[in-house]
Amino acid sequence: MPETTAKGPKRPKKQPSEQGATITMPKKMGRPSKYNPEIAAEICERLSDGEPLRQICRDEHMPAWRTVYDWLAKDEELSALVAHARDVGYDAMAEELLEISDTMHYGETIVEGGKNPLITTADMLGHRKLRIETRLKLLACWNPAKYGNKVQLAGDKDNPLQVEASSEANAMLAALIKNAELKRQADE
Numbered sequence: 543m544p545e546t547t548a549k550g551p552k553r554p555k556k557q558p559s560e561q562g563a564t565i566t567m568p569k570k571m572g573r574p575s576k577y578n579p580e581i582a583a584e585i586c587e588r589l590s591d592g593e594p595l596r597q598i599c600r601d602e603h604m605p606a607w608r609t610v611y612d613w614l615a616k617d618e619e620l621s622a623l624v625a626h627a628r629d630v631g632y633d634a635m636a637e638e639l640l641e642i643s644d645t646m647h648y649g650e651t652i653v654e655g656g657k658n659p660l661i662t663t664a665d666m667l668g669h670r671k672l673r674i675e676t677r678l679k680l681l682a683c684w685n686p687a688k689y690g691n692k693v694q695l696a697g698d699k700d701n702p703l704q705v706e707a708s709s710e711a712n713a714m715l716a717a718l719i720k721n722a723e724l725k726r727q728a729d730e
Contacts, residue, residue, distance in 0.1 A: 577613050578605075582620055585610065589627035592634035632685050635677055642673050 581604065588598045599607040614621045646665045653660040681689035707715075 577617070581605065582613065582623075586623050586627040589624060590630040590634065592631040592638060629685070632681055632689065635681060636689070639674055639677055642670055642677075 585595070585598055585604070589595065595610060596607050598604055599610060614624060647670055648663055649666040649669070651662045651664060653662070678689070682691065
């Protein structure tokens with residue numbers, strides 16, 4: 543994204559080429575980030591607590607999330623550590639679902655009634671349901687094998703699904719096809 547000033551986008555610097563024409567050089571954005579093992583360890587720890595990467599990277603001392611993904615692309619060991627931390631974090635989020643469902647969360651409801659509105663305090667059940675449902679859907683997207691609702695009709699690697707048609711089924715199918723063909727001819 544180009545830098546902006548009060549007057550609009552900042553223009554890139556222009557440099558003369560060998561033939562005298564001007565070439566526009568894009569301005570470098572930011573400074574290069576060096577891998578920092580202490581920051582990577584903190585990221586893994588916070589991921590394992592169920593905190594999303596982008597939220598972690600919003601902290602002032604953290605690198606941008608794109609930088610972290612660059613680190614992951616270059617370092618297989620870090621990539622494996624982050625994947626494991628995320629798996630542990632998903633379990634932490636699942637445990638948080640129990641806490642949300644078991645803990646009442648009170649809020650005020652205002653019912654307009656003329657000069658004297660009625661204010662009631664009650665459990666915000668709809669809000670708790672929304673928090674639970676959102677987390678469940680995210681978990682199902684992030685780790686469908688563990689938290690998703692997967693319907694599998696193909697069997698598995700050790701026990702594949704096999705469909706064998708019996709001679710009776712083949713005879714029934716042939717009869718249905720013959721009846722359909724006869725009906726089509728009669729309609730013509």
